[in-house]
Amino acid sequence: MLLGLCRLVILVSLLYPSAAFATQEHGGAEGLVSHELAHLFFLFATAYLLWKTASIRSYSPYIQLRRSAVFFFIWNIITFTTHILREYLHPAQFKGMLFRADNTISLLWYAGTILEHLFLVLACWYFLKTLLDLKKLFHHTEA
Secondary structure (H helix, E strand, C coil): CHHHHHHHHHHHHHHCCCCCCCCCCCCHHHHHHHHHHHHHHHHHHHHHHHHHCCCCCCCCHHHHHHHHHHHHHHHHHHHHHHHHHHCCCCHHHEECCEECCCCHHHHHHHHHHHHHHHHHHHHHHHHHHHHHHHHHHHHHHHC
């Protein structure tokens, strides 16, 4: 059922594409602050998860969960940093859909926005593998 729904979403997305914008404003200082606080909360939550699962050595779904938590932890650090760096970029560096990276901060921001997506995809992949392994484990123990 879920796989069929995913296929439908992908098919519709491919048949009816629209513009995708990677930069999103947070609605003033209070929007950015609350967003950054959420990143910090998630960062500490993943650190706690890593700490609590540190003693697990044998293969289990929790090993996949640890891998996911590591990538979520790295993603949060990069994303938190790129949100702060974005505040130091001049609006003139954004021209339509183009971005001019002409100083260290803009290069770090640009590299960070690319890296954050890479780590987020890896984190979600390992989290999905965790869920699938847990599903197999629970179906195996019920039979």
